[in-house]
Amino acid sequence: MMKSDMAERAPWLIRRIPAGGIEQVQGLIDDLNLHTVCRSASCPNLGECFHSGTATFLILGGICTRGCRFCGVPKGDPPPVDEAEAENVAIAVARMGLKHAVVTSVTRDDLPDGGAEQFAACIRNIRAKDAKVTVEVLTPDFAGNRQSLQIVLNERPDVFNHNVETVPRLYEQVRPRANYQQSLNVLGQAAECGIVWVKSGLMLGLGETEAEVLDVFADLRQVGVNSLTVGQYLRPTREHLPVVDYIHPDRFAFLAEEAKRMGFVHIASGPLVRSSYHAGEVFR
Numbered sequence: 001m002m003k004s005d006m007a008e009r010a011p012w013l014i015r016r017i018p019a020g021g022i023e024q025v026q027g028l029i030d031d032l033n034l035h036t037v038c039r040s041a042s043c044p045n046l047g048e049c050f051h052s053g054t055a056t057f058l059i060l061g062g063i064c065t066r067g068c069r070f071c072g073v074p075k076g077d078p079p080p081v082d083e084a085e086a087e088n089v090a091i092a093v094a095r096m097g098l099k100h101a102v103v104t105s106v107t108r109d110d111l112p113d114g115g116a117e118q119f120a121a122c123i124r125n126i127r128a129k130d131a132k133v134t135v136e137v138l139t140p141d142f143a144g145n146r147q148s149l150q151i152v153l154n155e156r157p158d159v160f161n162h163n164v165e166t167v168p169r170l171y172e173q174v175r176p177r178a179n180y181q182q183s184l185n186v187l188g189q190a191a192e193c194g195i196v197w198v199k200s201g202l203m204l205g206l207g208e209t210e211a212e213v214l215d216v217f218a219d220l221r222q223v224g225v226n227s228l229t230v231g232q233y234l235r236p237t238r239e240h241l242p243v244v245d246y247i248h249p250d251r252f253a254f255l256a257e258e259a260k261r262m263g264f265v266h267i268a269s270g271p272l273v274r275s276s277y278h279a280g281e282v283f284r
Contacts, residue, residue, distance in 0.1 A: 032088040034058075056102040056138070056276040057089050059122060060115045064106035066177045070165070070203065072236030073106055081111070086121035094129045101126050102276040104138035104161075114142035116151040123155040134158040136199075138275055144182045146189060153193045159227070160190040161199040163275055164220070167212040174206060174241065184223050191224025197266070201229030201275050204252075207244040213255065217262055227266040228259050231273035247271065 034057060063078040064071070082088075093101045103122045108115040116139075123135050136159035142148040153160065164187075168180040183200075191198045200220050204213065213230075220228065230252060235243050249271055256269035 029092065032092050033082065034085070034088055034092060056104055057092065057122075058104055058106065059085055059089065059118055060105040060108050060111075062106065065109040066107045068165075068175050068178070069241045070174055070206070070233060070236075072240070078106065078108060078110065081108075081115070081118060086118060086125045089122050090125035090129050093126050093133060098133060100134045100136065102136045102138065104276070105140060107140040109143055113148040113151060114140060114145060116142060116148040119152045120155045123152075123157055136161060136197075136276065138162065139186070141178060141182050141186050144179070144185065149186060149189055150193075153190055153195065157195065159197040159199055160187075160195045161201070161227075161275060162186045162190070163201045163229075164216060165202055166206055167202070167208040167216055169212060170206055170208060184219055187220065187225050188223035197227050198225050199227035199229070199266075199275075200225050201231070201273075203231055203233035204247045205233040205243050205245045206241065210251075210255075214258060217255075217259055217264070221262050221264065226264060228264045228268070229273050229275050230255055230259075230267075230269040232271040 058073075060081060061078045062074060063076045064073045065075070065078060067075045089101075089103060103119065103126075105115055105119065119137055119139060123137070126133055126135055135157050137152060137157045138161040139149070139152060141162065162183060164180060164183045165178075166174045171178060171180050187198055187200055202213070202216060217228070232247055233241075233243060235241065252269045252271060252273075256267045259267045259269065
């Protein structure tokens, strides 16, 4: 189910791409040898975000060691970690004049710490250039290594995000090398450390039921998550999982109300919502 099918079944997903600004942001990213999840994961909001001068930085190279069947980021054997990357991320944040910086990564199961020290270095470098910039990290699960995760948490990111992505029943199909309980443990550790904003998100349209989604909401609240994103799964290529359902905006609105009732403080729920879409709004 690619674009023509989507246009017929879900016209609310078709949008005009803003003109201008895209080349400037991409040029800066390329000049500093950086990656963005916006481009690597084929985010539908790339035009809007680049037009407004925002981006989510993808660290630890652009190749992932896992093979999640929903994700457009290339898979394979990643290159060595770029020692200049953390400083270059901070330079890009400063040049773009960002007030809220979002840093995510590919999964690096090949590294002893899973890339945790690179996250920590990015946080330190961004704050060294401007202590007023709020920093959000969207991390992998570090293969369940609590010590690696603690390296990141010790830097006290303003927002700690780790996505559960889907409901437990679909993990083997969608995230075959991940574990739902392990992801909950990651989020729980962040909450236990006193991180003010603990965030997670999931995609809809992979065959989950509404009851299963609400159960995930309850699990997230149980471990201390207070910020939530819910969006529509869109198939990056024909090699990825097909879309089972296109969820109507009214259902996203219903889920937002349910999440609010459960106690989530910040909720972004809509067809085009992604993990870092309008991420800085939590501080407005």
